[in-house]
Amino acid sequence: MSSSQRPLPKSILVIGGGPAGLVTLRNLLERSNGAFEKVELVERRDRIGGVWCRDEDQDEETIATNTTLKPQWPTPSSPELTNISSVGFNGERLSGAETGEYMRKFGEEYVAKGVVRLNVEVVSIEELVTTDESKAGGWKVKLRDWSDVDEMDEIKMTEEIWDAVVVCAGFYDRPHWPKTEGxxxxxxxxxxxxxxxxxxxxxxxxxxxxxxxxxxxxxxxxxxxxxxxxxxxxxxxxxxxxxxxxxxxxxxxxxxxxxxxxxxxxxxxxxxxxxxxxxxxxxxxxxxxxxxxxxxxxxATGYYPHPDFVHVRALPQSTPSSSHLVPLTSYSSPLRPHHRRIPFLQAHILYAYNPSLAFIGHILALEPFAFANVASTWLSLAWSGQLGTDAYPDDVQSRLKTDEDRMKEVERLAVELAGEGELVTYTFFGPSSEAAYLSSLVSSSGGVLPVSREELEEKMRVVFNGSSPEAVHWARAVCV
Ligand SMILES: Cc1cc2nc3c(=O)[nH]c(=O)nc-3n(C[C@H](O)[C@H](O)[C@H](O)COP(=O)(O)OP(=O)(O)OC[C@H]3O[C@@H](n4cnc5c(N)ncnc54)[C@H](O)[C@@H]3O)c2cc1C
Known part of the structure; x- marks a missing residue:
């Protein structure tokens, strides 16, 4: 694909049915002026909700019929988990169990319409290479269907081609283990x-x-x-x-x-x-x-984003041939805490070298629901051609700037906090940077999000100062 191209995909697959994936699906379907022909979501578990779909909420029948072959992917949440954020895409404050129910209701319309496929795990996505360098080739997605599997040879593997893919897979698959003897x-x-x-x-x-x-x-x-x-x-x-x-x-x-x-x-x-x-x-x-x-x-030492299943064309400087595929995460170092990241993302959303690949939900947000809503609205606008080149540049170098700036920032912080380097992570912005980041997305959203940049900054200041009624008010304004 030429470096000056900004893809306008027609078919989009969302991976992951947690809060980030569900709100991304909603925004791609409803905030794109009908620009897309096909948008679908796949979730590997038999229910939507991600972290908030708790294992203990399963009824006995579901547990009894659960095939032993299917991996369980336990949720890291517990019954005691209370949602501490001003939550919900409608700004309601909810308990952990209520949040699970809220997510189920939020997604049920899409499940009923058949745009959500449950029990489908993405095992790999591969960047396709076209002979026509001026066009994005799309993504080959390999899927494993876990529904009704009793025997190993019944597991169905399929391949699909999508113009664009959004990875909303959370990051609880990759725990951080300290390096301790024994x-x-x-x-x-x-x-x-x-x-x-x-x-x-x-x-x-x-x-x-x-x-x-x-x-x-x-x-x-x-x-x-x-x-x-x-x-x-x-x-x-x-x-x-x-x-x-x-x-x-x-x-x-x-x-x-x-x-x-x-x-x-x-x-x-x-x-x-x-x-x-x-x-x-x-x-x-x-x-x-x-x-x-x-x-x-x-x-209980934390997790980091590491979607090993994403394979991209090797960057020209790193291999003899750019048609060779490598895991995207091979470009980030899990060994250095402040380098653990999904690399090369423009606006922390789009893969700079081929912006038909996007990630939502990989930043450790203080307000994850609002964050995913704002970021995926921005994505929907970008892919439907509603953003200018200031927000969504048409050259790779400009698209790489967000990542380069953030890397410089975490390097500076790691030096400043020498000895406590473990505390510096690429994926946690902190209150003021989170507010500034979301404000920048809102200001480039051209009025689609129902708040002004100034209003958002003011509300975020109040939210992060810990005033819960104000937090709920703010979330109601943003999370529609
Ligand atoms: C212990 C704990 C406490 C928390 N407390 C709060 C809180 O109080 N308030 C708050 O707002 N947030 C809290 N969070 C953050 C929480 O992660 C977010 O609220 C939210 O769940 C993030 O949504 P997500 O969709 O990005 O990820 P997840 O909720 O993790 O959802 C990701 C989904 O992707 C699916 N998936 C992954 N890989 C694949 C694949 N290859 N194929 C198909 N599907 C796949 C998973 O099965 C999962 O359903 C907490 C998190 C934890 C772990």
Missing amino acids: LNEAKRRGLALDGRWWSPAEADAYKGKKAVIIGNRHSSSLIATELGKVTDQPVYISSSSYSSSNNAQDRSSKVHYVGRVLKYILQPPHETDQGSILERLTVIFDSGEEIKDVDLVIH
Whole structure:
């Protein structure tokens, strides 16, 4: 495709039926002046809602008919999860369960119309190369249909060609595991797991177990509280930012805060009174403290966007032939926390080298619903030819600028916060930058979004100062 081209796709596939995917579908269908011929969404689970479609809300019949072959993709949310944002595309404030129901209702019209396909997983998307360099070739999408699968040979694989693809796959598939001595062995033995696999519904299995939870965020304290209810053993929360003042937040006398883990040591197997073999860990902390007989280590250490299934033409400078395909994520380094990102995105949305590929929902927003709504409205306008070249430039160099500027910013912050580099991430803007970013999208939206740039900035200032009635008011204005 020529670098000066701005694609105006006719067929668009949205990947992922969480809040970002559903609102993207709505905006592509309803804010594009009918420019597109075909817009569809695929979701790998049997229900829409993403994080908010909780496993424990499934009815017994669904669980009973669930094929064992189909992966479960557990949601990282728990029943206690309350939606802390001014949520909903209508600005309503909702509990976690209500948010799931809200998402289901929001999407049901599209499911009924047949533009949402459930139980369909995208396993790869590949940038197509055309002989005519002046045209975008579209995307080859390989899909796996998990509906009604009892046997491996029944799994249907299909291929489809789409002019454009929007990836709204969230980022909870790729947990961040710290580099700690002994952790890989603990994982192999089933003694260390990612927080997504912890389910309060199975809390009874943890009776009498001693656990260490890694991470000092909301999810680690939720897990600790739940575990504290079922075990008679202490529950430890380990964090590098531990200070003795954390103890003031203890919700249960069983919960203890400890520092960073230095090492896990596998203890010799031990035979129980019932004759089964038990494996446990000794956990050594940077304070020199050690805890013996630990049954389980649960990691609540965050995630990062890493859609491995996206394959693009290799950039000309990196391979002999630009028809060679490489994973897009091979251009970002997961090893350096502040480099973990989906690379080369214009306005954090469009793939600069071929803007018929877009991503929504990969930024850790303070207001994820509003963020996805504004960003996908902008996308709908861009692809339907309603944005000028200032907002949606027609050359690669200009489209790369957002990414280059953000990389410089995170490098500067990483140096400034030396020693706390883990805190700097490309994908978290922080309040003022999030407001400025959304304002810039709104101002280029040419009046489609029902707020002015000035109004948005003012509301965002209030929202991020923590005034909830104002936050709800703002969300009502923006999230229509
Ligand atoms: C513990 C926790 C607490 C949170 N608390 C809040 C809160 O209080 N308020 C708030 O606003 N936000 C909160 N969030 C953020 C939450 O992620 C967003 O609200 C929102 O769910 C993001 O929507 P999304 O569509 O981008 O991603 P998700 O909700 O993750 O949805 C992505 C969807 O894509 C599907 N998918 C992925 N890969 C494929 C594939 N290859 N093929 C087909 N389908 C695929 C997934 O199955 C999933 O349904 C929280 C998140 C977590 C983990």
